Amino acid sequence: MPINRPFPFDMIQKLFIFIFLFFCMYSSIAFTKNNFSNNELLCPSLLWGFEFISSNKVKVIKTDLNKITTINEYNYDVDLELSYINIFSSEDSIRDRVYSIELNSLRVDVWTMTGGGFTTREMFPTGLCDFEEINNVLTYIESLK
Numbered sequence: 001m002p003i004n005r006p007f008p009f010d011m012i013q014k015l016f017i018f019i020f021l022f023f024c025m026y027s028s029i030a031f032t033k034n035n036f037s038n039n040e041l042l043c044p045s046l047l048w049g050f051e052f053i054s055s056n057k058v059k060v061i062k063t064d065l066n067k068i069t070t071i072n073e074y075n076y077d078v079d080l081e082l083s084y085i086n087i088f089s090s091e092d093s094i095r096d097r098v099y100s101i102e103l104n105s106l107r108v109d110v111w112t113m114t115g116g117g118f119t120t121r122e123m124f125p126t127g128l129c130d131f132e133e134i135n136n137v138l139t140y141i142e143s144l145k
Contacts (some may be wrong), residue, residue, distance in 0.1 A: 005100060011113070019122045020110070027133050029102070035078075035109065036052040036058075036076075036078070036085065036114065037052055037053070037054055037055050038052065038053075038133065039052045039131055040049065040052070040133070040137050040140075041106065041127040041129050041130070041131055041132075042130060042131075042132045042134065042137065043108070043128050043130065044141075044144055045126055045128055046063070046124060046128060047062075047063035047067070047069065047141050047144060047145065048060075048061065048062050048063060048108075048124070048129075048141075049061040049127075049134075049137035049138075049140070049141055050087075050137075051137045052076070054071075055100065056075055056076060056077070057073060057074070057075060058073070058074050058075075058076045058087055059071055059072070059073050059074075059089055059137075060072050060073075060074060060087070060098075060099070061137050061138050063141065063145075065123060067145055069138065069141060069142065069145075071133070071138065074087045074098060074099075075087070075088045075089075075090065078086065078103075082104060083103040083104050084100050084102055084103060085100065085101040086100050087099040087100070087101070097111045098110070098111060099111065101129075104138050105126040105127075106126065106129045106130060106131075107125060107126050108123045108124040108128075108129060109123055110123040
């Protein structure tokens with residue numbers, strides 16, 4: 001007659017370690033992503049959007065106070081150490097930085113020239129922007145007006 005044993009403790013340990021390693025691997029893969037191609041960051045209450053069209057190009061769709069929407073194409077680079085997406089007006093030029101997006105909070109900063117040099121200003125605080133799956137950001141923003 002078979003003896004009913006409780007679930008072996010070493011099996012529980014192995015299962016726990018396997019699950020832990022699986023989640024660690026998955027999160028490390030997610031955090032090493034530096035190509036945002038085919039992603040859209042939308043700030044619907046401000047009628048702004050960032051459409052990442054390739055591994056280094058982004059379209060910035062912005063609407064001014066008169067509800068006039070313009071589109072500009074910029075270069076971008078992801079700084080994983082500092083958790084920022086930096087958007088430049090010309091390729092590989094830190095002095096031409098236009099916007100920075102903090103990856104953890106999705107806060108958008110604008111870079112401006114001041115008397116002391118380039119300075120960042122918080123443009124969109126945390127919570128106003130989010131990654132969305134939208135086919136056409138411009139059409140979506142126009143529909144919100």
